[in-house]
Amino acid sequence: MNEDATLLIWDVDGTLTDSAGLTRVAFEKAFEGIYGISGSTKGIMPFGRTDPQIFREMLRNSDLHGDDFPEQFRKFGIQATHYLEKELQASNKPRLHHGVRELLDLLAVEDDVFMALGTGNIERNARLKLEKHSISHLFPVGGFGSDDEDRTTLIKIAFLRSKDYFSIDFAEINTWVIGDTYFDIKCGNNIGANTIAVATGNASEAELSEHNPTAVFADLRDGDRFINLIGNHGGRR
Ligand SMILES: [Mg+2]
Known part of the structure; x- marks a missing residue:
């Protein structure tokens, strides 16, 4: 029944993409x-x-x-x-942050890892930014700024929609919210999920650490560390 399935809820700006202003x-x-x-x-x-x-x-x-x-x-x-x-x-300036594409390739072959978006962007805008790099389809569901003004609520929406979309009753302990700001960490905590803070946005590793995410990454280039973290943590064996 996929009880050990892992859900990754991704922020967009500063985490996956840099849309160059x-x-x-x-x-x-x-x-x-x-x-x-x-x-x-x-x-x-x-x-x-x-x-x-x-x-x-x-x-x-x-x-x-x-x-x-x-x-x-x-x-x-x-x-x-x-x-x-x-x-x-x-523009040819928008880019994916370092390591993102390689990490997504690694995750694509992981069994029992499912992906969603949790972003303050209007959905269509998030989709446009990801389509620019041909990765939108990897996140078939999510919660967006067009769903709710409050980030915690839209992360909850992402979590509930993911359960429905994938027909899996994801456990909070196997759910990860990944983002580049304190707000992402706070919202992950609010739904009882684990959190990964990535210092590819405006905040430094030290600043993000103050808010006690489950883990902090300088960027997403160390794909093995990421995979080991989500594999060894929570309810997965
Ligand atoms: Mg962000």
Whole structure:
């Protein structure tokens, strides 16, 4: 019954991919197109935040009120996706972080390892960033910023959807949340999962260690360490 199956819930920005600031460009263009205001992301730290949280700050930055926030965010999201797709097509700067592709290859041949996304991105935007590197199909399910503004809730959604999608009752102890920020660690803890913090985003290994993830990696180049960790931990034998 696959009781030992392992579920990996992956963050996108700073963990799998570096989109070279194109999200910020797309967000600014979308915002300017709708509200006629430029520079709306100025001073906003996007790391570990969900797209609706970032959009809320952009509204505040611009002294706009979030009346009917869900509808405003929906409209903004459509435009942001439109511009992100254009930016991604025009640029060769986005890349996968070091070791990601090799690690994904290693995981692909592991029995009983299943993969999902847990990201603050609007789903379509996350998909675009991963499609750029032909890896979107490896994460058939997930929780997204388009599902909920609160990261803990969207990680829970990723966990529940994964159980449903794969028809496996994953144990929390065999579930891992992998991300580059304190928020990823916190959300993993909140659902009772293990956590892997990767210092390929804005936070250093030392900063991430302060929040007691199950493990900290400088980057994902040591695939054997990663595989051994998820294999030897929790309920897997
Ligand atoms: Mg991230």
